[in-house]
Amino acid sequence: MAVTFLEADRLGRRWDDPEPEPPDAAASRRWIDFVGHLLSTDPGGCHVAEESGDIVGFAISQNRGRVWYLATYGVLPDRQGRGIGRRLMDAVLAHADGRPGLFSATTHPAATRRYRLAGFTLHPQMRMVGRVDRSTLPAIGGLRDGRPDDLEWMDRLDTSLRGGGHGPDHLHMLHTLRLVVSDARDHRGYVYIDPHRDRPALLAAENVPTAETLLWEALAATRDQTLVNCVTTANHWAVDVGLAARLDLDQEGYLALRGMPEPFPYLASGHYL
Known part of the structure; x- marks a missing residue:
């Protein structure tokens, strides 16, 4: 995740943004705790892609009652364009089992095309x-x-x-x-x-x-x-x-919604939605 997100931050960096840096030990520990919480709560929505025993992609989703959300998703930069992301997305959408859903999406062209084909409405976000x-x-x-x-x-x-x-x-x-x-x-x-x-x-x-x-x-x-x-x-x-x-x-980016209106007044979390 650190490698994937660092590359995404570098590609999406604005001219006045600070240079992206890898997470420090404390941030990594918080991230591991966050993912551990999701794995223990709804493991059926958590998937990784492997090649020769190495993890090259991940998609972590959760069902919460009648709502599904995608907490985090990514594929290593040098493995993109091979269909790995599509298979991961198919797996987590199957876990949703038709529930209304939401997630915070980047502007990556291939990813946004996949989200739209999956039936999500892409609501532009501001920061x-x-x-x-x-x-x-x-x-x-x-x-x-x-x-x-x-x-x-x-x-x-x-x-x-x-x-x-x-x-x-x-x-x-x-x-x-x-x-x-x-x-x-x-x-x-x-x-x-x-x-x-x-x-x-x-x-x-x-x-x-x-x-x-x-x-x-x-x-x-x-x-x-x-x-x-x-x-x-x-x-x-x-x-x-x-x-x-x-x-x-x-x-x-976008707030991707399927089967639900735009929440209001509401500011979503990037990972807990």
Whole structure:
């Protein structure tokens, strides 16, 4: 995965992006823990491709109730164009068993063609990057750190927005990320904040004002360069918050959806969706 993603980052690097680097030991450990969580939760959706005993490709998907998602997918650069990616995608789509599904996709031409042929609608995504202008931060109230007893209503909120809950992913994220919630009546929502990468990781809310408050809280928690991504056109409220915080707006891949409307107000996670 490190080799595959590093090459993809280099090919997709913008002129003002820092030079991509391999993950350090701590990031690798977090990635291994993440994949281990998925393997233990729904191993039937996890596949690798081998050649002579070496892993040359991977596709890790998960069924969560009535929803399927693709968490990560890739083929080594020197093995691409041989049909490996198509076979991996066929395997994980078979695991979906007709469920509605979603994943965050790159702009790789062969991959996007495969996704579209599989029946996915490709919703263009935006991203916002930069350092938050601290003078723009509003006063925030009514929020608190999340607890395990919040996960039940959070799953119900997920179901209303994307057709199914995150289930065991919430418990894993609760132990690896910071969770902030709004639990007031008619203003429920949550945001996970990644302290290792200094960015919001997943956000869901009952309404736009609650979503905006949660995103402002996540931006206030950042200390350096931050990123808000997976912003689809239905979620322009997030664009407004990011621009107000003096972040720069750019484009980034697609949110691929099949059998479901565009979630709103919602900022997907790149891997937990």
